[in-house]
Amino acid sequence: MAETSDRHPAVVALVGSAGGIGPMEKVLAQLPPDFPAAVVVVLHLAAKHPSYLAAILARRTSLAVKQAEHGDVLAAGTVYVAPPDSHLLVTADGALRLEHSALVHHVRPSADTLLHSLADNYDGRCLAVVFSGTGSDGAAGAAAVKRAGGIVLVQDEATSDHFGMPSAAILAGEVDGVLAAADLGRALLELVGSRA
Numbered sequence: 001m002a003e004t005s006d007r008h009p010a011v012v013a014l015v016g017s018a019g020g021i022g023p024m025e026k027v028l029a030q031l032p033p034d035f036p037a038a039v040v041v042v043l044h045l046a047a048k049h050p051s052y053l054a055a056i057l058a059r060r061t062s063l064a065v066k067q068a069e070h071g072d073v074l075a076a077g078t079v080y081v082a083p084p085d086s087h088l089l090v091t092a093d094g095a096l097r098l099e100h101s102a103l104v105h106h107v108r109p110s111a112d113t114l115l116h117s118l119a120d121n122y123d124g125r126c127l128a129v130v131f132s133g134t135g136s137d138g139a140a141g142a143a144a145v146k147r148a149g150g151i152v153l154v155q156d157e158a159t160s161d162h163f164g165m166p167s168a169a170i171l172a173g174e175v176d177g178v179l180a181a182a183d184l185g186r187a188l189l190e191l192v193g194s195r196a
Helices: 021-029 053-058 111-121 139-147 164-172 181-192
Strands: 011-016 038-043 064-067 078-081 087-090 096-099 126-130 151-155 177-179
Touching (some): 011 021, 011 111, 021 181, 038 111, 053 064, 126 139, 139 164, 177 181
Parallel strands (some): 038 078, 064 078
């Protein structure tokens, strides 16, 4: 596990696919309403159907949860959920961008797209968590976050329905922790710190 630095992460990214909703709910349920970082979520979603993911996650957390809109500005204690069929990126000034650009790893939204934007714009002040999912989306982005000085955690195989995404992230570069779903929320609290 990485040591908490003096520069606490300003953004936490939760990314996953198949089997990722339940673990994300567990993590968000452990975060207090004054959690001192913004949270952005990318989960692979069916492109042609409305998403209820923000409402599902909101039932389990005291944080504010909303579906991300183009131009939103990140605020601590708020969860921004990528909508279906749009890549979600974060700019250097904390604004969210939605793009209908090409599929990445056959999906949109893509975990890699989000994580690369954080690596490029947040100078290590980001923390990525890769949850259960098939395929390798998120691996290159997680490696970029790590190279930029950020923190990368992944869900362990024992608690993942599908270990493809976490495994790919591990193989792509050094990660700071491989943890059971039930332990990831506590790890975020330790690593992100508090406002006190």
